[in-house]
Amino acid sequence: MTVRATHELHRRRLGRNAGIGLALALFALLVFGLTIVKLARGGMIEGFDHSLRPGLAERAEPGG
Amino acid sequence: MSEAGTSEIAPAPAAEPGLGDYVLLLKPRVMSLVVFTAAVGLFVAPGHLHPLEAVAAILFIALGAGAAGALNMWWDADIDALMRRTRLRPVPAGRVAPGEALAVGLGLAGLAVMMLGLAANWVAAGLLAFTIFFYAVVYTMWLKRSTPQNIVIGGAAGAFPPVIGWAAATGTMPLEAWAMFALVFLWTPPQCWALALFTRSDYADARVPMLTVTHGRRAARAHVLAYTIVLALVSLAIAALPIGGPVYLAAALILNARFLRGAWRVWRRDEAAAEADRHAAERGFFRLSLLYLFLHFGAILAQRLAGPLVAGSWG
Incomplete structure (x- = not known):
C-alpha cells in the first residue's frame, strides 16, 4: 500500500491556486455587478447601440 | 519514483x-x-x-x-x-x-x-x-x-x-485634491529620513544615496525639522479650503503640535544620545508619522461627515 501523504509543495500550490481562483471569482462578480450598475443607468447603451432605434429616429425628424 | x-x-x-x-x-x-x-x-x-x-x-x-x-x-x-x-x-x-x-x-x-x-x-x-x-x-x-x-x-x-x-x-482635479496631494508629498521625506536615521547602515550598504549617506545624519535631522515645519503650515492652510473646517482644524492643531515636537526632538539630538537610547526619538517620530497621516485624512473625512452640523470651510 502506497502512503500518499500530501507534500508541503502541493499544499502550497493548492493554497496558491485556491487563492487565485477565489480572486478571479470575486473579479468576475465585481465586473458583473459593475455591468448591472452601468446598464441600469443606461448612459453607455445609446453610445454603443448599433441598431436604429425608433425612439431616437423620431426625435431626430423635426430638425431634419 | x-x-x-x-x-x-x-x-x-x-x-x-x-x-x-x-x-x-x-x-x-x-x-x-x-x-x-x-x-x-x-x-x-x-x-x-x-x-x-x-x-x-x-x-x-x-x-x-x-x-x-x-x-x-x-x-x-x-x-x-x-x-x-x-x-x-x-x-x-x-x-x-x-x-x-x-x-x-x-x-x-x-x-x-x-x-x-x-x-x-x-x-x-x-x-x-x-x-x-x-x-x-x-x-x-x-x-x-x-x-x-x-x-x-x-x-x-x-x-x-x-x-x-x-x-x-x-x-476633475481641483485645488482641494492637490491640497491632499501636498499633505502626503510633504509628509513623505521626514518620515523616510526618520527611518533612515534608525536603520543605520542599510542604505550605505546598498549604496542608495539617501540624505543620511550623502550629506550626513546632522543634515538629515535638519531636513526632518524643516520639512515638518512646511508640512504643518500646509496642513493648517487646508483648514481654509472647502474640505477644511473647525473639526479638521482642531485635529490639525493637535497633530501638528505633536509632530513638530517630535521633529524638534529628532533635530536637537546628537548621534551619541541617539545611540544611547537606540534611536528612541527617531523610532517614535516614525511611528507618530504613520498616525499623523492616518488621523489627518481621518479628520478630513470627519469634517465631511460633520459638514451639516459643523460647517465645512466655516460655512
Whole structure:
C-alpha cells in the first residue's frame, strides 16, 4: 500500500491556486455587478447601440 | 519514483512561491495607506458614484499601487538583498523569480488602469497609469539610485492616490485634491529620513544615496525639522479650503503640535544620545508619522461627515 501523504509543495500550490481562483471569482462578480450598475443607468447603451432605434429616429425628424 | 502526492517526493524547492509571497510582492502595508487616502479623496469629492463603482475604483487604485510595488521589487532585488529591512522580500529571498515579479507588475498595472477607466472614468485611469510609471520608472529606476532628493521627488507617487480618488468621483482635479496631494508629498521625506536615521547602515550598504549617506545624519535631522515645519503650515492652510473646517482644524492643531515636537526632538539630538537610547526619538517620530497621516485624512473625512452640523470651510 502506497502512503500518499500530501507534500508541503502541493499544499502550497493548492493554497496558491485556491487563492487565485477565489480572486478571479470575486473579479468576475465585481465586473458583473459593475455591468448591472452601468446598464441600469443606461448612459453607455445609446453610445454603443448599433441598431436604429425608433425612439431616437423620431426625435431626430423635426430638425431634419 | 517521484509521483505527485506521494511521500517519496524530494523536498520542496525554496523557489516555489505561495499565495502569501504574491501578496507581499504587492507591498500590502503601502497599499493600506493608498486605499485609505484614495477612499478619503473619493468620499469627500462632490461626485455621484454608485457604491459599487466607488468600491471598485478604490480596489483598482489599490491594485495599481500593488503593481507598482511589484515592479519596484523586480528592479530593486539587488539592493533589497543587501538591506536587513528588505532582504526577506519575495524576490531577494528567492521565493519569486524576478521575471515573475515583472509579469505580475505589468499584468496588474494594465488590468488596474483598464478597469479603473471602465468603472469610473479615464481621467482617473490616466492619472493611475502616470502614478505607476512615476513610481516604477522615475523613482525606482532613476531617482532612487542617483540623487539624495530621491524620496522628495519620488514621494509624489505616494501622494497621487487621493487625487485619483477625487478624479474617480468627479473626473476633475481641483485645488482641494492637490491640497491632499501636498499633505502626503510633504509628509513623505521626514518620515523616510526618520527611518533612515534608525536603520543605520542599510542604505550605505546598498549604496542608495539617501540624505543620511550623502550629506550626513546632522543634515538629515535638519531636513526632518524643516520639512515638518512646511508640512504643518500646509496642513493648517487646508483648514481654509472647502474640505477644511473647525473639526479638521482642531485635529490639525493637535497633530501638528505633536509632530513638530517630535521633529524638534529628532533635530536637537546628537548621534551619541541617539545611540544611547537606540534611536528612541527617531523610532517614535516614525511611528507618530504613520498616525499623523492616518488621523489627518481621518479628520478630513470627519469634517465631511460633520459638514451639516459643523460647517465645512466655516460655512
